[in-house]
Amino acid sequence: MDRLVERLSAEGQDIAVGGPAPSVEEFHHRLTELKYVFLKFTGTRGGTDLGVRIDDATDLGTADFTTATGNVHVEGTLTLNFQPVRCIADIDLTTLTGTGHLTPVG
Template identity: 50%
Template sequence: MSELVNRLSGADSRVVLGDAGLSAAELHTRLTRLGAVPLTFADTRGGTTLDLAVDAERTVLDTADFTAGTGRLHLEGTLTLDRVPVRCTADVDLASRAGTGRLHTV
């Protein structure tokens, strides 16, 4: 397993949700209609941005108000990083787009 996968699965890390230019409404569209969203692990060298395929059954969006841009999100999804299939979990504040996340090998 790669060093990056080991590091991101070893403990919670700081994450930033979405691209800087995305509005809360655009973020909602990416989560609900496109089923994918960029998530950046901020504490890696230069930051590691992953395109997270959102698992709609495990993701919790109803604790956030996308019109007001407030509340918290719980995101879960899958991806492959360095040829390793992983599940990502993240809890993010919608106003700041910051939170914590972690990878879990599957």
């Protein structure tokens, strides 16, 4: 297993909404329209910004994007260092931060 994948597979990694201009509005647009979000694992040197193609396991049920409150459960897939992985994260809309981890696929 790739060392970075192995490191990010430990549960409870600090994560922030990533991308060029992280905001609640942009995060909502990416979740609902594009189905593709940027999440940054902040515990690595310089951070590791990943693009995640979200799927039906993502849950917006407790999120209120109008008041920027609640939580979003994000799940989706990507390839990191040639290894397919699943990203699982819980993001607090108030701070656009949370925790999560990667799970190797296959």
